[in-house]
Amino acid sequence: MTRPRDQRWATLRQSLATVAVLVGLGASAADARPTAPLPDLRSDFVRQCAPHMVGRWAHPEAVCSCLHDHAIVMVEDADLREALLRGISENGVPTIETQWVPPSKLAEIGPTFSKIAKPTLQCMFAPAD
Known part of the structure; x- marks a missing residue:
C-alpha cells in the first residue's frame, strides 16, 4: 500500500516530467518555424x-x-x-x-x-x- 506522501512525490515527479517534455517539444517546434526572410x-x-x-x-x-x-x-x-x-x-x-x-x-x-x-x-x- 502506498502512503499519501509517496503518492504526492510520485505525482510531483510525473508532473515535472510532463512539464519538461512539453517545454522540450515547445522549444523544438519554435526551432522548426521558418525564420523571417532577410532582405536580398x-x-x-x-x-x-x-x-x-x-x-x-x-x-x-x-x-x-x-x-x-x-x-x-x-x-x-x-x-x-x-x-x-x-x-x-x-x-x-x-x-x-x-x-x-x-x-x-x-x-x-x-x-x-x-x-x-x-x-x-x-x-x-x-x-x-
Whole structure:
C-alpha cells in the first residue's frame, strides 16, 4: 500500500516530467518555424540600378550585377562602399557625393574611384562570359 506522501512525490515527479517534455517539444517546434526572410540586398541594388542603365546597355541587369559583384567588392571601407552603392543605384553611374561619407574619409573618394575603375569598365564594356 502506498502512503499519501509517496503518492504526492510520485505525482510531483510525473508532473515535472510532463512539464519538461512539453517545454522540450515547445522549444523544438519554435526551432522548426521558418525564420523571417532577410532582405536580398544584391537584388534590391540591381532593381534600383537597372532602370538607370536602360538605353545605355543591352543588358542592364547584367551590368548592375557585375558592378555589384566585381567593382563594389573592391571597396573595403563600409562607408565608402555604401556611398558607392547609393550613387550607382540612384544615378546609374559610380558616384559618391561628399555628404554621403564622413568628413574624415573625403580624401579617400579619389583613391576609391581609382580602385574600381578597371572592374567598372570591364562590367560596362567587356563583361565576362
